[in-house]
Amino acid sequence: MTGASRGLGREIMRAALDAGQTVVATARSADAVRDGFEVYQDRLHPVALDITDAEAAKSVAAEIVKRFGKIDVLVNNAGYAELGFFETFTEAAVRRQFEVNLFGTMNVARAVVPHMRKRRSGLIVTISSVSGLVSNAGGSVYSASKFAVEGWMEGFAQELAPFGVRSLLVEPGMLRTDFMDGKSASFGSILIPDYAEAVARYRSFVDGANGNQPNDPKLLAARIVELASQDKAPARLIFGEDAQQWASEKVDKLREELAQSADRG
Incomplete structure (x- = not known):
């Protein structure tokens, strides 16, 4: 699994170890993965990996x-969020968002999948977000990267199915992790007066939500480990009442727009 040093990744690692599994857990720092988990040293194998390094990902998978x-x-979990209004981000920041969330995730899958195909068995768990289904002001860049992950995995899963390799897309709502603080989130750096008031309100929302998110990452981690142990995991897991509500509203809106499009012939 990737992104195991904190947040949801750390909880998935803990849940898998508690379930008796052997876990190869990666992060940019192997020491950060190992810290506090010494009791599992016989089944926990920390490895340093930057997922944006495709050759390193292949080497780790081979080892x-x-x-x-x-x-x-494979639990493809590593990622971060660029939070803010699109025009306040530099081109480099937007590209970095995709480099990690999309291309880094692809790197790891590309490294692992050939081994699964060879065995005609395996499960790819991709940690997406309800923001991969629904976008809003302040989340356009992050959502764009997760929408891309969703589109890629939805098609890739169908390509892999004939070889016995399964896919589970996980779309959580807001989890009580450090995802919204400075360790994981980044904010736009370009000041645009037209957006100043809206950006201030959005930053206030993020600051207030950080640490007060409604969903427990431990519960999601346990659910992921449970599903991973089953022969027939669902294609998607939309986790949290907030995620369920936002996804349902999006589906309703799409149905309405489909009907309107049909009416106009």
């Missing part, structure tokens, strides 16, 4: 297969 013989489950 795992050489040591353990197989990879049963």
Whole structure:
């Protein structure tokens, strides 16, 4: 799994270890993964990995297969959020968002999937977001990267299905992790007076929500581990009442727009 040093990734790692699984957990710092988990040292194998390095991802996957013989489950979790209004981001910041959330996730999948195809078995768990289904002001850049992940995995899953490789897209609502603080989130750096008031309100919302998110990452982690152990995991897991509500409203809106389009012939 990737992104195991904090947040949801750390909880998934803990849940898998508590369930008796052997976990190869990656992050940019292996020491950050290991810290506090020494009791699991016989089944936890921390590895340093920057997911934007495609060759490093291939090397790690090959070493795992050489040591353990197989990879049963890939949890593609690593990512971060650019939060703010689109025009306040530099081109470099937008590209970095995609480099990590989309292309980094692709790098790891590209490294692991050949081993799964060879065995005709495996499960890819991709941590997306309800923001991969619904976008809003202040989330356009982050949502764009997650919409891309959703489109890629939805098609890729169909390509892999004939080889016995399964896919689970996880779309959480707001989780009580450090995702919205400075460790994981980044904000636009360009000051535009027209957006000043709206940006201030959005930053106030983010600051107020940080640490007060409604959903427990431990519950989601346990659910992911439970589903990963089943032979028939669902294609999607939309987690949290907020995510369920936003996704339902999006579906209703799409139905309304479909009807309106049909009426106009």
